[in-house]
Amino acid sequence: MYDGTVATLFFYLFAASSIALALGVVLGRRLLRSAVCLIGVLGSSAGLILVLGFEFIAGIQVLVFIGGIVVLLLFAIMMTSEGHTFEQRPSAARRVVGGIAATAFFAVTLSVYWNTDFPLVSKEGLAVSHEDVHAIGRKLLSNERDGYIVPFEVISLLLLAALIGGIVIARKHDPEDI
Structure with missing residues (x-):
């Protein structure tokens, strides 16, 4: 589909945008903006899948996750949210528990990444x-x-x-x- 240089450029572009938007989901103080960032994260991951050459899976990602689940989430936010929902400030205890959970998840993810042998498979x-x-x-x-x-x-x-x-x-x- 693309030559190596263009595919690498798109890979890094989608990866960087995915990371930035994921930080927007997690660190955002407004629920609606976090949901919109989630749409961007899922779109960026569909772009990564597209760069890998799996057009069908990328299309399914867009249709199912962005077109269905996140749009339903946005409707639910818009219909049920009051003013205080859009700007939440979690307590210190919740922040500590969330930080511990995020650190544990990150440690498990790194452990799996380092201990897994990823074989190369031909696209054909x-x-x-x-x-x-x-x-x-x-x-x-x-x-x-x-x-x-x-x-x-x-x-x-x-x-x-x-x-x-x-x-x-x-x-x-x-x-x-x-």
Whole structure:
């Protein structure tokens, strides 16, 4: 797709933007801005996947995560947030617990990275054909024993229930007043 220099340039561009936006998600004081930074992180990771030559997986990343889950998260934030939600200041105890958890996660990630042998695989052996894409689509939409339509529908109902629950919790008046 690209020659080595351009692919390397795009890799570093997407990696740097992913790191910067991830810091925006974690360090942002406003919930809506953090959610928008999360969209950028997922878009940058889709760009990294695209640079690696896996166009189908990058498209799925954009459709499922950015197009579905994060947009639902944004709707939930917009519909349920009050003014005090947008600027949260966690207590010192929460900051300490969060710092310990983040440090532990970072240590485990580095340990796995250093102790894993990453074999090189040729891109030709991983090519996806037109028939493979159709087979994946049929499998995702199949209601037979080996299909995945039921888990997707259950997850969509769970997300809908969570959204409705968030709206009910954020109501400014009691349901008896209606």
